Amino acid sequence: MSKLKPRVPAGMRDILPAQMVKRQYVIDTIAATFEEFGFEPLQTPAIELDETLRGKYGPEAERLVYRATYGAGEEQLALRYDLSVPLCRVVAQYPDLPKPFKRYQIAPVWRADRPQRGRFREFYQCDCDSVGSSSMICDAETVAVIYHILARLGFASFTIQINNRKLLNGIGRFAGVPGPLLKELYQAIDKLPKIGVDGVRQELLAAGIPDPAIEALRRVVRLYLQKKFELGDLESRLLAESTEQGGSGFGLDLARQLIGPARALLESQSREVAADRVQEHAGKLALSLLPPLRQYFRASRDLIPESVVDGLLGLLAIAGDNRAVLAALRAKLGDYPEALEGIGELEAMFGFLDDLGVPSTHCRVDVSMARGLEYYTGPIFETVVHEAGVGSVTGGGRFDDLVGMFMDRSLPATGTTIGIERLIVVMEERNMFPPGLGNTPVQVLVAYRGESERRPATRLAGELRRAGVRTLLYPDPDPLREQIGFANRKAIPVAVVLGPGEVAAGTATVRDLRAGQQHTVTSGDLVATVRRIVE
């Protein structure tokens, strides 16, 4: 019978003690700061009813929710996907909780997506949220909490980007973006830092065109770049994507219209593309076939008029000092009440941020930051650690309508989540943990010579513990070589050694493993001597 191979599910991992010491340090710092700002701890089940989570995150995210059932499908359950939805459930379930309800929660969440650097299927989120107040003080304090946590963890160069959904909606209205396309507007402009102005222009022009059509086009272009077929087969490839031919992309009539432009495009392209960039490149090329697609869908779908895209991009390009940006926006968007409301909220927030002592160097208005989630309604925040290459480390905003999904009336709410997995990745790379942290919480190993010192050693360990020293008592009378070797391997800084001589004299030998020195001290001096070494 072959033994089971020990392993864990994809994207999940064991966190061994040396690693846990670092995690605990980060988590403790975050929790202490949350409490400093008046947030109270909350715990909720890892598993929620499926109905609680369903329909809250949008179709894209919903496929990432781990579902679970028990019994013959009687209980429909799901692993929690974030901490915000359970919070809203709690607030609705206990209507008597005093408001404002300011809670924090540090707990694992589960997402069934593909693992990557700093990205797992099980990971911790550290959330703090305020429910029950519309005051911009709550939003400002959320930003202040983020600032203080990152500063305390030793980050010097980071930016908390701040925007407002009301302002974005106003900009959309200013530009003539049809209401149903607001979500795609957010997603497009959110990519600005990554794909640049021209990329965003393409994305905006693509808004409203059905995803399957664009995906099918990308697929064909990709396969061509990968040399899976030749130009002569382009027509049959395109037609095969049509719904009439069993594909999922587009109608046969559109497929026929695409043949000419696609041929012209592919003819002009080199196929020498690095293997790991094919997908990215194919995506860009597919978008350059937008004109015939827009032509085709113009009649049946809402699209963003080409004439307004540049004006919209111009607004996104406004840069400068926070107050100057807001003033410029106010001047341009004076006719759009929702935009003015959003600008007013941001102005109030920055006032409070001044009062809270958050330096303006670390938080800035960024009109191009939108965040993907649909449920935000007001100020939104996101933090980028410079030169880290792990995406954002915090994300949040105001979600005034989410509680309303669980009860008759809604309650205003705002908050953020801090992603410690990414923080830890960066902190490890840059060696940002305090040198004294070590790899173990153990401060002292109590070792002893032989059987007759066992009980005295046990009593001595108790004495050290009562004095608050974290003490590991070695369980067996192994050779001292082994006991000291064990302490060394565990990087325990101090060994207290007891032999017949020490027991007879009422003393103990205190060995400083890092310095390689030892002293024999009376039992009265023991605790003080140990403390001096570990502190």
Next chain:
RNA sequence: GUGGUUGUAGCUCAAUCGGUUAGAGCGCCGGACUGUGGCUCCGGAGGUUGCGGGUUCGAUCCCCGUCAGCCACCCCA
């Protein structure tokens, strides 16, 4: 959910064009060393080459599938 790429000792990596007994460093274990770790020296153990199938006289190497890591797309902490 998608594309690419890599899986060889506990870890990091070798192994000629597909060829005989798959190697090295670090780590681990034992000894030099029965009241003391790190350093040094000597010795040792450790492998179904991720897993399954195929091609071949012969596969770590080529092909297919699968699982996992990494990179990227989508999305996101």
